[in-house]
Amino acid sequence: MRFQLTADQRQLREEVRTYAQERIKPEAIELDRAGEHPTEILDELGDRGYAGLTLPERYGGQGEGMVELAVLTEELAAALMPVASALALHLGVAEAIQRFGTDDQRERFLPSMAAYETVGVLGLSEEHAGSNKLDMETTAERDGDEWILNGHKQWLTNFLHGDYVLTYAKTGPDGQRPNNVTAFLVPTEAFEVEEVWDTLGARTVKSPRATLSDVRVPDDNRIGPVGEGYVQRGRLQTGINVPARGVGIARAALDDTVAYTSQREQGGRPISDHQGVRWEVGEMAERVDTARLLTLRAADRADRDLDTTREFSMAKISATQAAVDNANTATQLHGGIGYTSEHHVERYLRDAKLLTIAGGPNEGHKDTLGEAVYQDHPG
Numbered sequence: 001m002r003f004q005l006t007a008d009q010r011q012l013r014e015e016v017r018t019y020a021q022e023r024i025k026p027e028a029i030e031l032d033r034a035g036e037h038p039t040e041i042l043d044e045l046g047d048r049g050y051a052g053l054t055l056p057e058r059y060g061g062q063g064e065g066m067v068e069l070a071v072l073t074e075e076l077a078a079a080l081m082p083v084a085s086a087l088a089l090h091l092g093v094a095e096a097i098q099r100f101g102t103d104d105q106r107e108r109f110l111p112s113m114a115a116y117e118t119v120g121v122l123g124l125s126e127e128h129a130g131s132n133k134l135d136m137e138t139t140a141e142r143d144g145d146e147w148i149l150n151g152h153k154q155w156l157t158n159f160l161h162g163d164y165v166l167t168y169a170k171t172g173p174d175g176q177r178p179n180n181v182t183a184f185l186v187p188t189e190a191f192e193v194e195e196v197w198d199t200l201g202a203r204t205v206k207s208p209r210a211t212l213s214d215v216r217v218p219d220d221n222r223i224g225p226v227g228e229g230y231v232q233r234g235r236l237q238t239g240i241n242v243p244a245r246g247v248g249i250a251r252a253a254l255d256d257t258v259a260y261t262s263q264r265e266q267g268g269r270p271i272s273d274h275q276g277v278r279w280e281v282g283e284m285a286e287r288v289d290t291a292r293l294l295t296l297r298a299a300d301r302a303d304r305d306l307d308t309t310r311e312f313s314m315a316k317i318s319a320t321q322a323a324v325d326n327a328n329t330a331t332q333l334h335g336g337i338g339y340t341s342e343h344h345v346e347r348y349l350r351d352a353k354l355l356t357i358a359g360g361p362n363e364g365h366k367d368t369l370g371e372a373v374y375q376d377h378p379g
Contacts, residue, residue, distance in 0.1 A: 003293065005071070012064075013071045019048070020079035025344070028080040032347050035203045037161055038083050045076075045087055046116025054091055054238070055098055059106060060114035065303040066237050070244040070295050077248025078255075081351040082205035084248060088241030089157045093120025093166045096183065100224035100232050109164070109185070121188065123153035123167040124233075127209075131364050133168070134177050134230065138212065140169035140184065146216045147171075147184060152194065154209035155358075160196070162188050167212070168229050176227065183229035185221040186212070201350030237302035239312065242359035243295040246319030249352045250291055253323075253330035254284045256345055260334055271333075280333060284326045291319035310372035313365040320362060323352035 005013065024041055031038055045051060054069055055061025062068075069091065076084035094113045097105055112118035129136040138151025149169055156165065164185045172180030191210035199207075224232050258281060261272040271277050298311040327348035331338040338345045356362045 005067070009068060009071055012068055013075060016050070016072055016075040017078075020075045024076070024079035024083060028344060028347070029341055031080065031204045033341055035206075037206075038080065038086075038204055039161065041080075041083055042086055042161075043116060045083075046114075049114075051087060051090060051116035052094070052110075052114025055094055055110055055114050059098075059110035061110070066240050066299040067296060067303055069238065070240050070247075070299040073241045073244035074248040074251065074292070074295075077245040078252040079248075080204065081245055081249055081348075081354075082202045084241065084245050085202065086158050086205045088238065088245070089122050090116070090120045090162075092236065092238040092241070093122055093164070095236055095238050096166055096223060096233070097185075099236065100183070104220070105185075105223065118164065119158055119162040121156050121158045121162040121165040123156060123165040123186070125155045126151070126153060131361060134181070136168065136170060136181070138167070138169040140171050140182060140217070142171075142219075143216075145219050147219065147222070149184065149186065149212045149215045149217055152209060152211040153191075154195075155207045156210055157205060157207040159188060159191075159193075159208055159210060160206050164188065165191065166223065168233070172227050178230045179227045181230035182226050183223040183233070184217050185223060186215065186217055190215045190217075200353060201347070202354050237299075237308065239359055240295065240299045240302060240315070242355060243291065243298070243312075243315040243319035246316075246321075246323040246352070246355050247288065247291045247295055249323035249348050249355070250284070250288045250319065250326040253326035253345060253348050254281070254288055256343065256348075257281060257284065257326075257330045257333050260343070264335075277333060280329055284329055287318075287322035287326055291315070291322040294318050310369060310376065313369040313372070316359060316365050317362050317369065320352070320355035323355055324349070327352045 049062055050072060052061035053064050053072055057063045073084045073088050097109050113120060124133055126136050140147040140149045165188055167184050167186045168181050170180055171182040191212060193208050193210045195209040196206050261277055262270055264271050294315040298308050298315045301308045301311055330345040331349055334343055334345050337343060
């Protein structure tokens with residue numbers, strides 16, 4: 001068994017790594033400090049074709065799979081995690097249109113999305129629908145050829161610079177769940193921004209809360225059959241971006257720590273000469289390799305249309321916790337200077353914490369993983 005990427009996948013990795021390290025990382029500290037949106041960077045990623053990475057070539061995409069998405073996301077996250085978030089969540093919306101939309105919807109939306117000229121936003125979570133999305137309160141009532149939407153969505157990544165929100169709303173009674181949720185593409189200008197939070201990390205791409213009040217949406221903007229939006233969403237695999245972001249932060253923390261401890265001297269020698277430091281760094285490398293292997297395994301299974309329930313939860317738990325642990329160790333080994341924004345490691349720690357919550361909290365994935373293990377090993 002050969003644990004390696006293909007030649008094309010390795011080329012993608014090198015291209016994105018070079019761009020991310022030379023273009024994004026030098027600006028990361030200032031962008032984070034100012035809470036400034038990386039507009040130019042994201043536009044450049046669109047110009048390079050990455051905003052259509054997983055879309056078919058006929059719509060201007062590259063026709064790649066989830067392994068390539070994981071590779072791309074790791075490299076971007078290693079430079080500035082919110083950039084990876086923005087692009088991956090946009091791709092997730094585009095993937096839903098590609099998988100479940102009509103031919104007309106694909107022609108209308110996907111070419112401009114592949115170029116990042118039209119930016120997608122995911123509208124799923126709500127105040128009382130966090131881990132259990134079926135508790136959502138947003139509703140859509142049919143009125144002829146239109147739907148009237150009322151409610152709110154929050155954690156709307158890309159919203160302030162986005163164009164369409166893939167909005168999930170109840171179209172049937174709770175007794176029909178999960179077949180009572182339908183997806184719609186709603187223009188961002190139809191929402192009213194209610195709250196833009198000041199967050200611990202991910203400061204450059206905001207994720208606000210916004211409301212819908214008697215917003216009319218044409219049936220032509222409904223994605224998939226009525227009542228099947230939530231069920232269909234379970235068949236999307238672009239969530240692999242969350243553990244991939246974890247791998248990126250964990251690796252960046254490792255790279256920065258090796259570089260810093262190799263040149264930082266105490267007592268006339270680099271602190272990397274100390275056995276305790278080397279053990280810590282070795283553990284950091286172990287976390288990166290474990291997280292990456294688990295993430296790529298889940299991505300590979302997704303590309304082969306295999307069940308990823310166990311593999312995805314395992315990757316998500318491992319990679320996001322690896323990001324937190326490596327960022328924490330990196331900050332400790334940098335000493336006092338690691339606690340300042342002169343270095344990247346304090347940002348890694350702030351950004352990493354989000355990943356243990358986003359995409360479903362790790363505690364929920366532990367439940368999923370435990371259940372899958374018992375199903376695979378009947379007593």
